[in-house]
Amino acid sequence: MTPLIEVRDLHYHYDDGTQALEGVNFTLQAGETVALFGANGSGKTTFVLQLNGILRGEGSVTVCGLPVSKENLAAIRSKIGMVFQDADEQLFMPTVLEDVAFGPLNQGLDPEEAVAKAKVALEQAGLSHAANRAPYHLSAGEKRQVALAGVLAMQPEILVLDEPTTFLDPPAQRHLVDILRDLPQAKLIVTHNTRFAASLASRAVFFQKGKLVADGPVDEIVQRYDWTYSPLAADFRYSAQRRF
Amino acid sequence: MHHVLLDRWSQGESPLHHRDPRAKIPVLALFLVALAITPVRDYLAIGVEAALLLTGILVSGLPFFGILLRAMAVLPFSVTFGLMSWIAGEPERAIALVAKSYLSTLAVLLIVGTTPLPRLLAGMEALGAPRLLVLVAQFLYRYLFVISEQAQHMRLAASCRQGPVDHHRPRFRAAAGALAVLFARSYLRAEGIHRAMMARAFTGRFLALDSLRFDFRDGLFLAGLTVFLGLVLTL
Numbered sequence: 001m002t003p004l005i006e007v008r009d010l011h012y013h014y015d016d017g018t019q020a021l022e023g024v025n026f027t028l029q030a031g032e033t034v035a036l037f038g039a040n041g042s043g044k045t046t047f048v049l050q051l052n053g054i055l056r057g058e059g060s061v062t063v064c065g066l067p068v069s070k071e072n073l074a075a076i077r078s079k080i081g082m083v084f085q086d087a088d089e090q091l092f093m094p095t096v097l098e099d100v101a102f103g104p105l106n107q108g109l110d111p112e113e114a115v116a117k118a119k120v121a122l123e124q125a126g127l128s129h130a131a132n133r134a135p136y137h138l139s140a141g142e143k144r145q146v147a148l149a150g151v152l153a154m155q156p157e158i159l160v161l162d163e164p165t166t167f168l169d170p171p172a173q174r175h176l177v178d179i180l181r182d183l184p185q186a187k188l189i190v191t192h193n194t195r196f197a198a199s200l201a202s203r204a205v206f207f208q209k210g211k212l213v214a215d216g217p218v219d220e221i222v223q224r225y226d227w228t229y230s231p232l233a234a235d236f237r238y239s240a241q242r243r244f
Numbered sequence: 245m246h247h248v249l250l251d252r253w254s255q256g257e258s259p260l261h262h263r264d265p266r267a268k269i270p271v272l273a274l275f276l277v278a279l280a281i282t283p284v285r286d287y288l289a290i291g292v293e294a295a296l297l298l299t300g301i302l303v304s305g306l307p308f309f310g311i312l313l314r315a316m317a318v319l320p321f322s323v324t325f326g327l328m329s330w331i332a333g334e335p336e337r338a339i340a341l342v343a344k345s346y347l348s349t350l351a352v353l354l355i356v357g358t359t360p361l362p363r364l365l366a367g368m369e370a371l372g373a374p375r376l377l378v379l380v381a382q383f384l385y386r387y388l389f390v391i392s393e394q395a396q397h398m399r400l401a402a403s404c405r406q407g408p409v410d411h412h413r414p415r416f417r418a419a420a421g422a423l424a425v426l427f428a429r430s431y432l433r434a435e436g437i438h439r440a441m442m443a444r445a446f447t448g449r450f451l452a453l454d455s456l457r458f459d460f461r462d463g464l465f466l467a468g469l470t471v472f473l474g475l476v477l478t479l
Contacts, residue, residue: 077443080443082443084436089440090440092387094362103445106445106447
């Protein structure tokens with residue numbers, strides 16, 4: 001079966017010469033949910049921005065059988081829905097409905113069809129009631145839901161979520177997990193939140209200094225790289241005991 | 245979370261709120277022109293124009309004294325120029341200048357306060373305003389809140405580290421530094437917004453949903469007020 005995403009020997013360096021990605025190989029199959037772990041600056045976000053051609057490195061990136069190249073960008077950006085870390089950057093239209101309809105309009109749909117798709121996507125994201133509200137009147141959790149609706153309206157085959165739990169309180173995180181669980185798309189989740197990742201993904205990859213150094217079950221990766229909060233919590237307890 | 249006053253006012257349900265911006269914008273333009281060309285000594289015409297505005301405020305249901313108070317924002321400027329005219333020996337011109345600038349501001353506030361900005365911008369675009377100008381206004385309006393929120397956070401952070409010394413100079417330097425950081429962050433945010441737009445298949449041309457409806461009541465509103473203002477000027 002052809003993978004939805006296939007990345008071979010991907011290299012990327014920023015204009016200042018910083019090597020951001022080095023020899024990355026990765027595949028994503030249909031229906032899979034994969035968590036991307038790694039320290040800040042390890043190349044996770046840079047990697048996902050290569051998938052829809054926003055950043056272009058050296059190597060081979062194929063999405064749904066299409067190589068990421070200038071002529072395929074429109075098709076690829078319709079197949080990959082990307083939810084960015086800062087929802088405020090994604091919600092730039094005056095009303096929620098207009099924002100969610102932005103993608104379908106760019107796909108060439110007429111306004112009526114775009115509105116119909118936007119309404120369905122808002123319902124999927126659980127935010128139909130906010131269609132006519134201005135984005136700045138929404139809470140952080142609602143903004144994230146609108147951002148998600150904005151990409152769902154384009155009916156992508158793959159969802160990429162960059163730090164989706166940032167600024168969300170625990171109930172909003174749970175709500176987001178419930179929404180994402182019901183979505184049929186393959187998902188790539190860039191996150192530091194291992195519990196959130198474990199509740200959605202079975203597989204994880206680990207980035208270190210621009211290299212993808214491990215690929216396996218979430219629990220195994222978390223254990224291998226000690227990628228949890230528990231040592232930090234233990235350290236806090238120890239400091240507290242010493243002080244008092 | 246911020247609630248801008250004009251934004252809240254514009255969500256009302258009065259007959260004036262329901263008028264299509266393509267009717268309201270030309271009426272506003274006509275009113276401003278009529279007011280500008282009304283002779284300085286024609287107090288009756290200026291009075292009728294003022295009465296028209298006050299009727300509009302009453303019909304709109306906007307807070308009467310609230311809008312009158314906010315229109316006073318123009319007075320520091322117009323009074324300065326009015327004083328110059330007064331000193332130059334033209335007291336009637338000075339009074340007319342202050343009155344006309346105040347009424348003009350009131351008229352703009354009335355239209356902006358009864359039209360949600362997205363609809364106002366859509367109306368401007370439909371009437372031929374350059375797309376780029378409308379887009380800049382739209383983005384400015386959208387991100388003004390985000391940037392002002394960032395500025396408030398930075399101010400709070402600076403206050404927390406201010407310490408007991410209360411000198412103006414360090415404060416001024418901190419504010420200047422914060423302004424520079426805010427500018428740099430705005431630039432980075434603009435890049436982020438552009439990326440998010442590209443990710444949703446943006447091709448460089450904004451495609452908007454047409455949400456405007458111009459019906460016969462809008463036509464009546466436009467025609468009626470055009471005739472009325474014409475009569476005020478000619479009689």
